Amino acid sequence: MSTPALRTSRTDLQEADKNDALAPFRERFSLPEDLIYLDGNSLGPHPVGAAERAAQVINEEWSNGLIRSWNDAGWxxxxxxxxxxxxxxxxxxxxxxxxxxxxxxxxxxxxxxxxxxxxxxxxxxxxxxxxxxxxxxxxxxxxxxxxxxxxxxxxxxxxxxxxxxxxxxxxxxxxxxxxxxxxxxxxxxxxxxxxxxxxxxxxxxxxxxxxxxxxxxxxxxxxxxxxxxxxxxxxxxxxxxxxxxxxxxxxxxxxxxxxxxxxxxxxxxxxxxxxxxxxxxxxxxxxxxxxxxxxxxxxxxxxxxxxxxxxxxADMGTVRDKSLALTDLFITLVDERCGEFGLELITPTNHAERGSHVSFRHPEGYAIIQALIGRGVIGDYREPEVLRFGITPLYLSYTDIWDAVEILRDILETRAWDVPAYRNRNAVT
Amino acid sequence: MSTPALRTSRTDLQEADKNDALAPFRERFSLPEDLIYLDGNSLGPHPVGAAERAAQVINEEWSNGLIRSWNDAGWxxxxxxxxxxxxxxxxxxxxxxxxxxxxxxxxxxxxxxxxxxxxxxxxxxxxxxxxxxxxxxxxxxxxxxxxxxxxxxxxxxxxxxxxxxxxxxxxxxxxxxxxxxxxxxxxxxxxxxxxxxxxxxxxxxxxxxxxxxxxxxxxxxxxxxxxxxxxxxxxxxxxxxxxxxxxxxxxxxxxxxxxxxxxxxxxxxxxxxxxxxxxxxxxxxxxxxxxxxxxxxxxxxxxxxxxxxxxxxADMGTVRDKSLALTDLFITLVDERCGEFGLELITPTNHAERGSHVSFRHPEGYAIIQALIGRGVIGDYREPEVLRFGITPLYLSYTDIWDAVEILRDILETRAWDVPAYRNRNAVT
CATH class of the missing domain: 3.40.640.10 (Type I PLP-dependent aspartate aminotransferase-like (Major domain))
Incomplete structure (x- = not known):
């Protein structure tokens, strides 16, 4: 199978990451190192400090302040x-x-x-x-x-x-x-x-x-x-x-x-x-x-x-610019690398008509998403046949998008999704 | 001022505490040592383990499990x-x-x-x-x-x-x-x-x-x-x-x-x-x-x-028995120790008609509750003129009730409530 032509390279994207004004925001989230999380449009990750804030509510405001915290702690x-x-x-x-x-x-x-x-x-x-x-x-x-x-x-x-x-x-x-x-x-x-x-x-x-x-x-x-x-x-x-x-x-x-x-x-x-x-x-x-x-x-x-x-x-204009750049990149790479496997883009390509997630239809969408999750790329599945990927500029890099698409291509090329464990729909999130 | 006759003594109550089958439950709550908390009917205290459970949700299920926890963690x-x-x-x-x-x-x-x-x-x-x-x-x-x-x-x-x-x-x-x-x-x-x-x-x-x-x-x-x-x-x-x-x-x-x-x-x-x-x-x-x-x-x-x-x-029959014993004790002690200060019991004395909190009316109810809170006895105030005390058998002792009433008597006797700090109603819980 021939490799499709690419208009960019992982090296180019590493360079883009170096110049990314939002890159420092990645450190403000607690995310597992071995995941590419493309589901922040369903459940966003843990911002650093949230666990400490909850502990403060429970151990100080609730335990010690008790009913007084309705006023004293600003509840x-x-x-x-x-x-x-x-x-x-x-x-x-x-x-x-x-x-x-x-x-x-x-x-x-x-x-x-x-x-x-x-x-x-x-x-x-x-x-x-x-x-x-x-x-x-x-x-x-x-x-x-x-x-x-x-x-x-x-x-x-x-x-x-x-x-x-x-x-x-x-x-x-x-x-x-x-x-x-x-x-x-x-x-x-x-x-x-x-x-x-x-x-x-x-x-x-x-x-x-x-x-x-x-x-x-x-x-x-x-x-x-x-x-x-x-x-x-x-x-x-x-x-x-x-x-x-x-x-x-x-x-x-x-x-x-x-x-x-x-x-x-x-x-x-x-x-x-x-x-x-x-x-x-x-x-x-x-x-x-x-x-x-x-x-x-x-x-x-x-x-x-x-x-x-x-x-x-974060500056919302900067967030929007990166969101569009990442979603453009994702759409382009999926087209170039995975175009032969029947993924149908259902997200508008016109910037003014697009939010910050990208979706494709595929008859085996459910199994493909399960296979991606098994490989550490978390997207989600929505009826009917939709693979959905949340593209969140505060904690995703350009190379994350590249790596996610490479894993997707590998899953599609090897039909790694075509096993009972991934095709069983008893548990849908 | 003469001390009213008492039908019981703190020593008797210490003995009752020793024989209290529910006494071990006190250790299952995280409560400040210097408080008598009579507001568990408004906000119950922190059960030991709740902070750890929240930390598990945040640091394991949310941070690491992310969207998968809807299924995997039973959300x-x-x-x-x-x-x-x-x-x-x-x-x-x-x-x-x-x-x-x-x-x-x-x-x-x-x-x-x-x-x-x-x-x-x-x-x-x-x-x-x-x-x-x-x-x-x-x-x-x-x-x-x-x-x-x-x-x-x-x-x-x-x-x-x-x-x-x-x-x-x-x-x-x-x-x-x-x-x-x-x-x-x-x-x-x-x-x-x-x-x-x-x-x-x-x-x-x-x-x-x-x-x-x-x-x-x-x-x-x-x-x-x-x-x-x-x-x-x-x-x-x-x-x-x-x-x-x-x-x-x-x-x-x-x-x-x-x-x-x-x-x-x-x-x-x-x-x-x-x-x-x-x-x-x-x-x-x-x-x-x-x-x-x-x-x-x-x-x-x-x-x-x-x-x-x-x-x-906890056995609910045992909880109810202790609740009635504690509320009876509280009503009796307030009557005996504070009867001269105009507190009007508005809670039924008939067991079958009583829940687990006890309330009194007093024209200065708001200020009295503030003074009690200032002395570490937390009850609450409800319009109009009502002092309300939650009597919770899982973490209150018989001596707690005695001590609370003694502090209430002292506040009433010394008119400790009659200061601007306690009569200002800007903040009501």
């Missing part, structure tokens, strides 16, 4: 304080973001809140618009809200409805005067395709809809400017590109213009105007705390700050 | 596996409980689910019944559901309504044929008063209502037998008497007879029948996983198991 303010830090990464202002709960729950709050505003402004708008290729939980949450509201209204025709953009229904076609809210993922979890946040938000506003952006695969990965785009709501995840730790609490952002007006039904005491007055009826807080609900997991939440601090130390 | 199954352990403490079976989200959110799921069942079985029932003295979030969540459902039905008279039991409306009066669901706290957060779970559940069922128990101040504190009482749903907290750590994830239990039928609107992907098939529409899991929603905070959740393991090693 009460943590959702807002971390929210303010996170806001800087997504084009939000202080007081617009809280870190709390899960992305799914925060999306529920955002959609319910947008629906409520439309009930007042345009009650005939009863469509929640999203896309068929969105991360499933985003569709399911929209369905849950729609079903819940329709459950009391069975006798009328005024039903809420989830409408899905897909190959048969474009965004432009779908955005009619029945749409209450448009909820999209900025970067698609599977393909890495990225919507034009400015243009889509403007189009939806022109059509009379409110806009929610799910930033799960965008925050910390690509430049995001929510206020610049004049978006209404956003939600996202801290355990992917923000490296907050497994299942770390999510975030929710609301444009300041909706504060004092929006309402969401998860009306736990943390969202009350005066939670410690123990009033016997609900009055919503007059700010972003309306999106809080119950008591947060402090140890997991405290570690979010460690990841945020690393992200805030 | 995926944690909500169900810990739920099965917790079930044993509340009279539940395996497969009826999951550890997830917060108590407020789980109450939302339980009420919404009960309302949904009634929409099918008895759609004219539109009252959510709870009590004015319930923990506020329980009322607020009921209001949130009611408001959300009513928002689409403004034109009809068929509105959902939150009804509150109080001094003007007894449970018996309130339980009419409009009640869809009765949601009560088993043990009242403020007074420590305990409902008769068997009798109330039976009365509600006779009246046609479904029953939800909030076990926040009951799980791990008093014997609970949800299946014995034939309850429908329960929710509760792991960071109080179960010592799971600050803000550790909560739990939700559903009677097996509702499984496969119940539905709740927080339909995140973790509640899907096949979450990794990435289907573009929602199909609920056919078991207790229907109560899951999004990805959980693994580090905080992992520590829940440490607290559960301690609780499961």
């Amino acid at each position: 009460f303010d943590m959702p807002s304080r971390l929210g303010d830090k996170l806001s800087k990464l997504i084009g939000g202002n202080a007081g617009e973001t809280v870190v709390t709960d899960t992305t799914s729950l925060n999306l529920f709050k955002a959609i319910a809140s947008a629906v409520r505003i439309q009930q007042q402004d345009a009650p005939e708008r009863r469509v929640i618009l999203t896309e068929r290729d969105n991360f499933p939980t985003d569709i399911y949450i929209a369905e849950g809200i729609s079903d819940f509201l329709n459950s009391v209204n069975a006798e009328t025709n005024e039903h809420y409805e989830v409408r899905l953009i897909d190959e048969d229904l474009s965004l432009e076609q779908a955005l009619d005067d029945s749409v209450a809210v448009l909820a999209l993922s900025h970067v698609n979890y599977r393909t890495g395709a990225m919507w034009d946040m400015d243009a889509v938000t403007a189009a939806a506003h022109t059509a009379g809809a409110l806009v929610i952006w799910d930033l799960a695969h965008a925050a910390g990965a690509v430049p995001v400017d929510l206020n610049g785009a004049n978006a209404d709501y956003a939600v996202g995840c801290t355990y992917k590109y923000l490296n907050g730790g497994p299942g770390s609490p999510a975030f929710i952002w609301v444009n300041a213009r909706h504060q004092g007006r929006f309402w969401q039904p998860l009306t736990g005491w943390w969202s009350h105007a005066a939670p410690f007055e123990m009033a016997d009826s609900y009055t919503a807080a007059n700010d972003v705390r309306r999106f809080l609900c119950g008591t947060q997991p402090i140890t997991s939440m405290a570690m979010v700050e460690c990841g945020l601090d690393v992200a805030l130390d | 995926f199954d944690m909500p169900s596996r810990l739920g099965d352990k917790l079930s044993k403490l509340i009279g539940g079976n395996a497969g009826e409980t999951v550890v997830t989200d917060t108590t407020s959110l789980n109450l939302f799921k339980a009420i919404a689910s009960a309302v949904r069942i009634q929409q099918q079985d008895a759609p004219e029932r539109r009252v959510i019944l709870t009590e004015r003295d319930n923990f506020p979030t329980d009322i607020y969540i009921a209001e949130g559901i009611s408001d959300f459902l009513n928002s689409v039905n403004a034109e009809t008279n068929e509105h959902y309504e939150v009804r509150l039991i109080d001094e003007d409306l007894s449970l018996e009066q309130a339980l009419d044929d409009s009640v869809a669901v009765l949601a009560l706290s088993h043990v009242n957060y403020r007074t420590g008063a305990m409902w008769d779970m068997d009798a109330v559940t039976a009365a509600a069922h006779t009246a046609g209502a479904l029953v939800i128990w909030d076990l926040a101040h009951a799980a791990g504190a008093v014997p609970v037998d949800l299946n014995g009482a034939n309850a429908d749903y329960a929710v509760g907290c792991t960071y109080k008497y179960l010592n799971g750590g600050p803000g550790s994830p909560a739990f939700i239990w559903v009677n097996a007879r509702h499984q496969g039928r119940f539905w709740q609107p927080l339909t995140g992907w973790w509640s899907h029948a096949a979450p990794f098939e990435m289907a573009d529409s929602y199909t609920a899991a056919n078991d207790v996983r229907r109560f899951l929603c999004g990805t959980q905070p693994i580090t905080s959740m992992a520590m829940v198991e440490c607290g559960l393991d301690v609780a499961l090693d």
